[in-house]
Amino acid sequence: xxxxxxxxxxxxxxxxxALLEYCKTLxxxxxxxxxxxxxxxxxxPHVPVIPLEQRMEMLRALKxxxxxxxYHELEYVSGCKEVKADIFVIGEDWGNKKHNTDVEEYLKAExxxxxxxxxxxxxxxxxxxxxxxxxxxRGKFLAxxxx
Numbered sequence: 001x002x003x004x005x006x007x008x009x010x011x012x013x014x015x016x017x018a019l020l021e022y023c024k025t026l027x028x029x030x031x032x033x034x035x036x037x038x039x040x041x042x043x044x045p046h047v048p049v050i051p052l053e054q055r056m057e058m059l060r061a062l063k064x065x066x067x068x069x070x071y072h073e074l075e076y077v078s079g080c081k082e083v084k085a086d087i088f089v090i091g092e093d094w095g096n097k098k099h100n101t102d103v104e105e106y107l108k109a110e111x112x113x114x115x116x117x118x119x120x121x122x123x124x125x126x127x128x129x130x131x132x133x134x135x136x137x138r139g140k141f142l143a144x145x146x147x
């Protein structure tokens with residue numbers, strides 16, 4: 001069984017690792033689609049901090065990941081076809097947008113599964129970025145006070 005999941009995977013953290021390790025329990029091969037900066041920028045206000053090639057390299061280094069491919073369009077059918085996915089794992093923020101409904105229809109027609117997982121609210125790249133910014137501002141403020 002080939003399990004496919006997608007994401008940005010910016011600032012790789014334990015929430016990402018938990019997702020990918022869970023995917024490994026579902027099949028023999030875990031394939032990960034990584035969103036290019038332009039794709040991320042189409043639905044998030046900021047592009048990733050870590051460049052695409054570096055995000056992919058970090059994922060390739062994980063023993064629970066077997067295949068890493070980029071995606072340059074906000075659609076998932078081609079990735080599912082490329083890796084020959086049997087199971088597509090998605091996050092809880094899945095909605096009814098065209099790129100989501102298209103892959104759902106494709107998977108259903110092919111007799112494949114789609115599984116939805118919950119995110120851990122304690123592990124979020126956005127929260128990590130906010131914490132770093134807060135620490136920088138706090139440090140800058142302290143440095144000004146000392147002078």
